[in-house]
Amino acid sequence: MEKKNKEEQLLKSLDGIQKAPAPDFFYAKLRAKMEANIAAEKPGLFILRPAYLTSLLGIFLLVNIITFIQLQQSTRIKAVTKKENVATIESFAADYQLKSEAVYE
Numbered sequence: 001m002e003k004k005n006k007e008e009q010l011l012k013s014l015d016g017i018q019k020a021p022a023p024d025f026f027y028a029k030l031r032a033k034m035e036a037n038i039a040a041e042k043p044g045l046f047i048l049r050p051a052y053l054t055s056l057l058g059i060f061l062l063v064n065i066i067t068f069i070q071l072q073q074s075t076r077i078k079a080v081t082k083k084e085n086v087a088t089i090e091s092f093a094a095d096y097q098l099k100s101e102a103v104y105e
Contacts, residue, residue: 093099
């Protein structure tokens with residue numbers, strides 16, 4: 001019984017409640033603040049958008065692959081030229097038109 005009485009008292013106390021009036025120009029000020037926030041958020045960094053990130057990462061990856069391939073080719077060419085330009089006694093003798101006979105006796 002006591003619970004019912006408390007509940008009824010609470011409900012009766014709510015009967016006299018009226019809608020609270022908003023201050024003058026409240027909605028106009030609120031709308032202006034919301035529009036200002038939207039305008040401030042728009043010029044964000046366009047670089048952080050997924051389409052730009054994907055294209056930038058693709059270009060970066062392509063440049064890295066091209067650089068890696070060229071580096072591999074240049075090291076192969078250097079290795080081949082090192083093998084061809086080995087300074088041996090025979091090549092030295094041929095350059096200076098000398099005989100390359102080895103005398104070990």
